[in-house]
Amino acid sequence: MIESLIAYFAALSVFGKTAVVLNVSLFIVAGFLFKNVVPSGSEERNKRRARLLRLMNTVLLSIYLFDWIWNYVINTNGYSEFLKQVSQTGLVFLLGYLFTQFSHSWTIRKYGKQRTVDGKETKTRTYQSEMGHIIILLITIAVSILLIINIWQVTSWLQATGVIGGILVILFGTKEAWAHDAVSGLIMLHQGQIAPGVVCRIKSMDILAVIRRMSLTETTFHDVLQKHNIIVANSKLRAVPIEVLNKTDDVHWNDYVEFNIGYDTPSAQVEAFIEAVWIRACELEKQLSDERTPRLVLANPGDHAIQWRMNYRVESVYRIKQARFAINRAAFDLQTEHGLSLATPLTHQSIN
Structure with a gap:
């Protein structure tokens, strides 16, 4: 069995061998990667991102494992071209996910602002960092789609009535669910008065808390008394009066x-x-x-x-x-x- 597995790995293309080694390596270092290299500022969020990466690694490795069992142990057909295309597609998604995570961390370090949140110095998101992340995200999505089209040789997807057109229709049809929050988040980040480290009072929501994190869709508050997190959609925050109790640079x-x-x-x-x-x-x-x-x-x-x-x-x-x-x-x-x-x-x- 071990000899068969070694023979299967040796028969893989350079791409296949690289994919296997890369997935095994990322599975091992996922926790360290999101805790020290591209941290999000939240321990729970770092663990969730590491679990997602390991899940993607497991799925991609399972494709090669199934290919080995089916084509080398049960049959002797050699590796499957179809499973090769599936693994290449999965690798595109994996690299796209990693690239967006690294690029977002880079934009925050490059264009973020140093603020004190709960007594700790941290880099927080700004209007410039989030706009940079959106541009990089759109480019990553476009490149990923082109790579997948090239892998499967389905140029018909590029037609206006094809899959790309369907995706655009879905995005337009669901804009009510995400567009308002995203636009509201960008507006608040651009104004700069509501930012991580600021203590706010929202009487209509019975909130007296410090802003811990702001994203394009939601804002996370940390209650100053009970010490629990409160997550509010950005579109709702734009619709209510917010009392800003301190400036980001003042601690008293x-x-x-x-x-x-x-x-x-x-x-x-x-x-x-x-x-x-x-x-x-x-x-x-x-x-x-x-x-x-x-x-x-x-x-x-x-x-x-x-x-x-x-x-x-x-x-x-x-x-x-x-x-x-x-x-x-x-x-x-x-x-x-x-x-x-x-x-x-x-x-x-x-x-x-």
């Missing part, structure tokens, strides 16, 4: 918390309370610095209580909610110690 964020305190509490007592709250909150949350004192203002003298606003700075924009939670907890714990109440005072009572 200015925020405030409001307290309703009764009129019978003097301002000096409120200031002492806020100072104690700030010191306690800095102990609870590391992204609050006691070197930066908060600013207290009287925001609104309401009918039932005075609304005091505590303005402060969070050193990391990714800890906005955690900082607010720490301040609220500190205020609740210290209100009795400082002789005041955060409950809205009653200004009326029922008389029986």
Whole structure:
């Protein structure tokens, strides 16, 4: 059996031998390739791309394995010309896939922008990198089609009423499913205000998250509190108001918390309370610095209580909610110690 397999491999053409060696090599180094050479920025995405490449390698190697069993073990017909054409077609798809992955990585490195995402420096996509990728992708598709036509000797495919025309009709008929998202993604990348590393608030979707990744069709957010990913189609993002909470180069964020305190509490007592709250909150949350004192203002003298606003700075924009939670907890714990109440005072009572 081993001798038969060696004899089959020796009888293969130079192309066949190259294809077998290439597929075995890519199957072995797929994980390393997508993790270190052309990484996507997501560990899960790298694993998914490696699995897809290995699946393609397995399918192509299975063609040669079937050819060997059928034509060398069961029969003695030699290798099949039909299976040779199938393997060549598969190799075109494999090389096209690899070329688009490498070229996309190159366009991001060449035209991408260095940004900080979740505290890590990374190259992110830009309008120029995505347009470059689209051009390379179209060229790759065109070359692949011409190679497949040459392999199968089916020049009729080039006719307007042939397969190429059918593909164009399918693309036109399905444009509603992909064109809006792709165009919206290019527009947002070109504007530059919404980009990886930016913290956004979308009230209509109940999202407060940092943008982790943008592609032509969708945007991936990372929730600042629950730390899960949220994926939204680009066309939907273009249709809703988006609050940009920070610039891509700024890591801090200015925020405030409001307290309703009764009129019978003097301002000096409120200031002492806020100072104690700030010191306690800095102990609870590391992204609050006691070197930066908060600013207290009287925001609104309401009918039932005075609304005091505590303005402060969070050193990391990714800890906005955690900082607010720490301040609220500190205020609740210290209100009795400082002789005041955060409950809205009653200004009326029922008389029986």
